[in-house]
């Protein structure tokens with residue numbers, strides 16, 4: 483412990499493709515969409531997070547909104563750096579400090595990002611006063627957040643269904659034994675709904691509307707035990723050009739999503755098939771854990787359970803499992819040294 487350590491603050495960041503979360507002093511202080519709004523005329527960022535999210539789909543030619551991490555890769559380095567730095571600078575408990583403290587941070591990144599992108603994230607973090615910056619892979623953070631003892635010689639399977647990617651991983655002895663990152667997750671589900679409405683109902687709907695439909699009545703199963711009520715959906719009639727509303731049931735959304743769910747099922751089966759037998763035996767006994775916002779899709783757990791013939795457990799508060807795990811690592815850096823990315 484150095485003399486100036488009282489000037490150091492610690493933060494844990496889940497840099498998600500859809501949502502960025504930050505823990506500071508054991509509290510979630512940022513929980514915002516990973517979106518930035520940019521003024522095209524001067525390339526300045528005008529909003530991040532919730533505020534930028536509200537502009538989505540409603541911009542004019544001088545404003546654009548981008549999701550810098552959309553497909554699990556960094557689409558725009560500059561925008562992602564500015565987003566990270568604005569989120570950090572807006573943490574209320576740090577904002578009122580007289581001068582910016584130096585930061586010790588653990589950042590969880592999507593598994594699909596490249597070495598170059600990792601370095602970019604690290605450098606961005608250093609530029610916002612990151613004195614010690616550690617990176618960790620998403621499935622590892624999710625496992626720790628779920629409460630799994632990842633250091634044991636025991637296999638555990640985690641499936642994290644986020645916005646841009648689904649990460650499937652088998653973890654044992656503090657390492658990722660086999661994993662798969664597929665670009666079928668929440669965003670694809672949302673697009674499936676847009677496509678379905680257009681082709682089946684001649685209704686053109688926006689992304690935010692489609693996401694609302696997904697969250698309200700989305701289903702991975704044809705039959706649900708507690709079915710949600712039908713929902714009214716508004717958009718533009720593609721034939722007449724007029725605004726229009728129709729009623730939609732969860733069964734239709736199941737049809738819209740089915741192809742994508744099958745692709746997730748296939749990836750899970752492939753990962754299981756690559757799992758060494760001793761670890762497969764462990765997974766047979768303990769089951770599979772789900773995290774990420776996409777895991778809340780109705781009937782998905784049951785469907786995966788039928789496909790794999792394994793028990794499936796959804797993490798408590800699945801949207802926050804990763805940041806919880808990242809926070810745990812931050813508090814026990816020495817203990818978790820081996821899971822940090824070198």
Ligand SMILES: Nc1ncnc2c1ncn2[C@@H]1O[C@H](COP(=O)(O)OP(=O)(O)O)[C@@H](O)[C@H]1O
Pocket residue numbers: 497498499500501502643644645646647667668669693696697700773774775776777778779780800801
């Ligand atoms: N109840 C829900 N049902 C289905 N999908 C959901 C639900 N809640 C959130 N989502 C979806 O989860 C995704 C975001 O999950 P998250 O774990 O935050 O992603 P990431 O880690 O990639 O940022 C979004 O696509 C969102 O639409």
Ligand SMILES: [Mg+2]
Pocket residue numbers: 496498499620642644774804
């Ligand atoms: Mg995530």
